[in-house]
Amino acid sequence: MMFLALALLLSMLLGLWRVVKGPTLLDRLLTIQLFGSAGVAICLVLAKALALPALLDVALLLAVLAAAAPAALVQRLRRQA
DSSP: OOHHHHHHHHHHHHHHHHHHHSSSSSHHHHHHHHHHHHHHHHHHHHHHHHHHTTHHHHHHHHHHHHHHHHHHHHHHHHHHO
């Protein structure tokens, strides 16, 4: 289980490169989605592996925030254009 969490963390680190180097704003937006999805997955894997049910609540909160952040960014970009 811990190997899976490390693999997800590695995918987030690779996504960080895309945030810094991404040629377009869409690349950065998709990477934000990756961070949210991988963060939720890491919390769920660690909750199961470490038997910490509180991490399930953290995963739920992160899932809500991960859905709201790109929507807010798109609304902001729509106002600027």
